[in-house]
Amino acid sequence: MTVKNLIENNRGIIKERARQISWLEFAAMEEKEKIIFLNNSKTGNPFHVLFAQQFSRNSLNLLCQVADKARAIHKYRDEGRRFLKNLLFGTYALNFIIQPSTRTFLSFQTAQEILGMSIRDIRDPNTSSEAKGETLEDSVRTFSSYVDLMIMRHPDERAVEKGAWVLNKSDRRIPIINAGSGKDQHPTQALTDIYTLHKSFDGKIDSRTIVMCGDLQRGRTVRSLSYLMRNYQNMKLIFVSPFRLRMENDIKNFLDRHHIPYQEEDNLEKVISLADAIYMTRIQDEWDKGKEQGVQSVGPKYKFKKEYLNLMKEDAVLMHPLPKRHEIDEEIGYSNDKRVVFWRQERNGMWIRVALIAVIFQKEQKILKYTT
Ligand code: ASP
Secondary structure: OOHHHHHHHHHHHHHHHHHHOOHHHHHHOOHHHHHHHHEOOOOOOEOOEOOHHHOOHHHHHHHHHHHHHHHHHHHOHHHHHHHHHHHOOOOEEEEEEOOOOOHHHHHHHHHHHHOOOEEEEEOOHHHOHHHHOOOHHHHHHHHOOOOOEEEEEEOOOOHHHHHHHHHHHOOOOOOEEEEEEOOOEOHHHHHHHHHHHHHHOOOOOOOOEEEEEOOOOOOHHHHHHHHHHHHOOOOEEEEEOOHHHOOOHHHHHHHHHOOOOEEEEOOHHHHHHHOOEEEEOOOOHHHOOHHHOOOOOOOHHHOEOHHHHHHOOOOOEEEOOOOOOOOEOHHHHHOOOOOEOHHHHHHHHHHHHHHHHHHHOOOHHHHHHOOO
16 A cells, blocks of 8 residues: 555544544543544644644744745735735635634634635624524534634633534534633634744744743633643743632643743742743633632732833843733833834734634645745
8 A cells, every 4th residue: 555545544534533433532532632633634734723732833833934925925915915815715714703802803804804715703692593592513513504614712611622523523524713712722812922922033932931921820822822832942931920810730731741841920020031021911800700709900910010111131022912901001002112012913813814724725835935
């Protein structure tokens, strides 16, 4: 048997197995086993995007490269824009985003338009048949009858995974992308953050110290970003949070397993001068309940004050997935300090999503080969 036959055969087996697997079996699998059913077996890049652990250094480098190139093509006025629009002309995307969202929604929608997709959205679950008692599985299967790509933000941490499982069983196996799964993960925000580090540090992300500050327990962005650290060398994380909002053990265990050093602190001011990137987060008080009520009032030790800009290294960056509230002094967003990158981070989020969709649909070589 030739290697080609072997790979093809293997692909057939994976496809067949994906059709047979029960939800309970799939849900109980370890992440590395699940990835076999989520990534494209030919390219190794994600097909369904559920969690950050699916990304290798190669796939992250590729995404950053494609995002840079797509940006340059788009600047090439009408001709470049038309080229990008033709890449996915005639395909359809559904943005099923039923939790509040500004940046993720707008950046996905604009990315899809840049690539020429036609767009549908469902943002209020009361307007879809789930409100009539349809199961999530049936809803997802139904959506796939009309579109070629599905983006999903859902309060239930397992919903998007269930979506991928259903789609793997169906004869309309369209890709599904996690745009925020409860408190668990937000992989495309983590891609946005990596792309922002890539742009801020001229492609050199290794050997950086990243401070993450705020609600590390319920913030899905810091969880996904921590997972991506595995792909870089000599990274160091400093977690700054109130005691009851500390990073969960599953992430700390992951970091231990991959020999990524981290320390836990409770005073932001103390660690600013050590950081190459300071990643501020909002207290996720939408998840407050019962005796947790009140955690929304962050103490001054977890706020980035204007004078802290003086403590930052000259080439460090201040990031935030946004929306921000009082955890960053308001004036900072409108200061001209080049190290304040959260507005650029928003725009990077759109370009990395262009790259992600292009890679899922295997259009990356066309983008990379385009000459402006
Ligand atoms: N926009 C980010 C998220 O959806 C961060 C946040 O809401 O605080 O997780």
